[in-house]
Amino acid sequence: FRILTHQFEGRRKGGFVLTYTTLASIVKYPFSSSLAGTKSKFGFFVSEEESFHKIATELGLILLNEHPLKYARHPLVYLVEAADDICYQMMDIEDAYKLKILTTEETKELLMAYFSEERQEHLRKTFLIVNDVNEQIAYLRSSVIGLLIRECTRVFLDHEQEILSGTFEGSLIKRIAERPAAAYKHSVEVSINKIYRSRDVLDIELAGFRIISTLLELMIDAVTSPEKAYSKLLIDRVSSQYNIKSPVLYERIQAVLDYISGMTDVFALDLYRKINGNSLPAV
Template sequence: MNWQNLISNKRLGQEDRHALRHDDRSEFKRDSDRLIYSAPFRRLQNKTQVFPLPGSVFVHNRLTHSLEVASLGKSLGDDVARKLIKKHPELQGTLFEEIGTIVQTACYAHDMGNPPFGHSGEKAIQTFFTEGSGAYLKDKVSPRFWDDITHFEGNANAFRLLTHRFLGRREGGFVMTYSTLASIVKYPLSSSLAGKHGKFGFFASEEDIYKKIAKELGIISKQVSDNGTAYARHPLVYLVEAADDICYEIMDIEDSHKLKLLSFEETAELLLGFFDEETKKSIRNRIVEEGVTDKNEQVVYFRACAVGLLEALCVDVFVENEEAILNGTFEGSLIDHIPTLQRNNYKHCSKVSVEKIYSSKTVLDVELSGYKIMETLMEALIGAAVEPEKFHSKQLIRRFSSQYDIQNPHLEDRIMAVIDYISGMTDIYALDIYQKINGISLPII
């Protein structure tokens, strides 16, 4: 792969058409603006990140997480661009200079396909078909479609959300640039090739779109079979992944301190664990010199130091491994290749997160409730899609927005319309529909 081909401002759905532009925004900046002003992006403010949506203590939701990931992604992209332009002077003055904006936009989009209630919502969609009342549908749909819905993936759903032509919408969905779309696809393979880990980057319905993008950008094809295609990652995916990896691990620790799941001492140990003893001492001395006595502010300071260090290390890994990344032979994430001290502490942070954060009562409660809500919605709405002629089904179908193709004569398309509808819900809206379906909540008469 080469950078000249990989960075393209060609737009999906407008390949042969170039509208007159009346301002100086780049095509990649247009992508960024388009996402920020979109309804699916706004809905992230009412989608769970890890902890339940805020009460008296404000913690991260999907929107604040995405904004922070995008900020870090921009820094990663800009720093990589600056270093690689020194290495390859011929890239100066080309679209390569804008990779920071491309990574930033891909970071904005990376969680847009996630359903309500975080990973428990994702699991509820999968298990409805594998273990729940939707299992009987296996014989009514194609094997490829069954693989897609039983391994439902938020990343693949984000690609669909941005590229699919929903009813009443224009060709190309959001009509994003090819490079931005490719930078979103963390697992560039179809569900049939995903194996036990179940991670994939596009549904069968969008596979041809990804193939077209990959061909245009010169993305390496790794496997082609009757079951689908697997590709090397677009190089910028590694930067999007690094921004996400750093933010969710570090910010969850900060949130846990605010919620008193971790003590100040535990939090400080985790965040300063990325540094050698001399640097730890220097950081603590700076806090004293600057008069920062508030414990929460000290945690913020430690967090900023940790994020800054990890960002710089990931940039170095990317630049040092540029050839392997472009050849499609680079293994693992950028975090997997940072120096041993930082890599081991990152693993330690992950271990503590599983033991003390993700297993906490507050997190488990929202997962249990969210799973039940999603299970109920899937059962009711998929049932309506399968038997649309029933009276109750007709009532439920009337709840759907006009963009969802719930009246399609093909069962697979109707099932996908339900998944599109449910996965686009906020936590609050999903709860509201759940209560109405169960007769718990009634409009005031």
Template structure:
């Protein structure tokens, strides 16, 4: 792979269009703006990140998380491009200079396809089709795929928010222009963390695109010159990641792990001292003392923790830039293994791992989180069951009432069952937590609209 091909500003659906003369933004800055002004992006303010949506204490939701990931991603992309241009002066007058904007835009979009209630919502969708009432729909699968193909069935039983993000940005929903958001090839490829379909997601339900968008991804991958890896048995196609995926992934890894610790402190799941020690562990003893000496005993503890957290993010960002640049050739060859975070030097690696352990035992298993997971799972599972029944039997009176709730952009009345089922997932994953809960209550007769 080479940088000149990889950093392409060509737009999906508008390949022949040239930039207006009066346009001062780069194509990648336009990607960012299209995302941030979209309804799909705004909806993330009502989607859970880890903790329940805020009461008296504000914690992160999907929107604030994505904004922070985008900020870190911009720094990663900008610093890496500067290092690469210093190494390869011929790149100075190419679109490689826009790397920071590409990574920033990709980070902004990386969670847009996640359903309500995060990973709990994903599990509810997968298990409905794999072991719930939806399993009966496997009988619709036909060798020619006229009703439902085996590939589409795998998409549903292994449903993943990453693939749904790519669909959201590229699919031609009813009333939307071809090519979805009409994003650049480079930004779209930088979002696809797992560059293969659900047929390759055997060990864990992680993949990058649904069957409906397979042709679109393969077109982008070939246009950018992504390295095609040896096919898996059965002719299953895989590609090496676009190099900038590593930077998007690193920005996400840094933010969710470090910011979850800060949120846990705000909710008093971690004490002041525990939180400070976790953050200070990222530094050598002399640097820890220097950081501590900045504050007098009467300084507000929250201010200290915010400062330590910013220092940690800065240290991790600089380390990831160095790892990326040092492994540039392996990344371009498609032979780099693991994430940038997994290659951190020992001090940073141990401190990061300690945060992971604390998060796993003290945060992700606390009642505030597991209660929302439990409720969210039931809400999504119930809505999926009811709406799926409706699209499979649309002539029934109750089905007609329920389908009237669905926006016309979703193809729930398509002639083919496979398209209708995917439309149900489009509708469901586009909901906010609040909307899903409200619809669940209405359907169950627990609330009525005010008059």
């Protein structure tokens, strides 16, 4: 939300245009960081309360708590959340198949379970035409995504008044029909037990934790003590779009979080290697 609001405010300087609705639709947890508690989930920092309040007031979002700020979700948040739930789960299954974490039969069984017996029979007939196994899995994956989109759309429309009044609880995916709901639940269980805990995935997470923690530690130290020679070298690497040289320490730390959270995996790994002297430019 921080990054996008800054881009929104700078739209007249050549940035792209974002509407208030777009900004509100990405805030899954529409409350201030001071209300995060032990869950550590929030939609905006205390420093962004004024910006979100302006957006929420303009859009007529329901105010649940005034100090600190807490609002009911914008209705479009439910659709964004559903898209996230659907795509990540299905793509994780297909990626696990490509990485040979799941066998062809396991993958087909997981994806077929979303459909009625009649629909499953139709899919099997399609496999007689589409011989390539990878194409079969891709076809199944896209078919499941289509089904879940239709289901979540139905739930959204069925509960439209609750969503608009701010009384709807949970996510759309948790209200879909029994068969796809059971299949989705099983997919999540398989992902947790077999995909996310596989050795290859855990090795990548271990490496990622080391990379991110190192970058955070070094960058926080740099903005805390910007007068140090090494700190200046790190700070000078940061793009001017980040308020890394703010006179306020809180804002400099936020800039570090924005900078690192916006890194791609490849960029973060490359920077980590350079800092550690494992990757240097040719002299």
